[in-house]
Amino acid sequence: MQALLASLLVVAAGGGLLWQATDGGQALTAESARRLAVQRAPQPVSPFALETMSGASATIPDARGKVALVEFIYTTCPTLCQSAGADMFRLGNRVREAGLADRVTLMSVSFDPEFDTVERMKSYGERHDADGALWTIARPRPDVLPQILSDFGVIAIPDRMGGYTHNVAVHVVTADGRLAAIHDTGDFEGIIAAARQALR
Missing domain, CATH: 3.40.30.10 (Glutaredoxin)
Structure with a gap:
């Protein structure tokens, strides 16, 4: 049970980092990140x-x-x-x-x-x-x-x-x-x- 809980925490943390790194899942590549940045500012x-x-x-x-x-x-x-x-x-x-x-x-x-x-x-x-x-x-x-x-x-x-x-x-x-x-x-x-x- 502890192993399952630890795995879920790792997945949740990884998902949170991915969410943050991809601008809420919107920018999966450097090109899309560049386009979003220009659109915003x-x-x-x-x-x-x-x-x-x-x-x-x-x-x-x-x-x-x-x-x-x-x-x-x-x-x-x-x-x-x-x-x-x-x-x-x-x-x-x-x-x-x-x-x-x-x-x-x-x-x-x-x-x-x-x-x-x-x-x-x-x-x-x-x-x-x-x-x-x-x-x-x-x-x-x-x-x-x-x-x-x-x-x-x-x-x-x-x-x-x-x-x-x-x-x-x-x-x-x-x-x-x-x-x-x-x-x-x-x-x-x-x-x-x-x-x-x-x-x-």
Whole structure:
């Protein structure tokens, strides 16, 4: 009987620790914990300049006062970035349908800026029908990339085959430079709702 009681106490204590470590069972991974933290307390992101697929300049936060929906890619990605590109195209359509196209911008930002030249970004944009107005492909300067990835919680690990293992999400950035939400690329309703909230 004492052994059973001791086992139950160990299970209860372990369950309590798991409950605490997973934020009440809501965050079972570091990614979900990051998303919850941002949702509860939007995080400032360092302002940074970008070169777009047309060779023009852009910034995050958006200098025109728009909410930025930002994903991170590399243009030669054979898997996740291709499906994320298709999702961004569909997201652009949803943004237009929601009447937000004049208040929101979509950015696919390369975390391989030395390889992803303007020509490669343009080719990627053409493959995914990025119009350059609502949605553009862009790259930062290599020297500021580590700070950007840190601010956004993006992980991009070289895979020794010329590619990267990386996380995929849409990051909602307010016009005043706060990371306000992080959603899966296909969670269009959640992203649109977060964009509306960021516009308030």
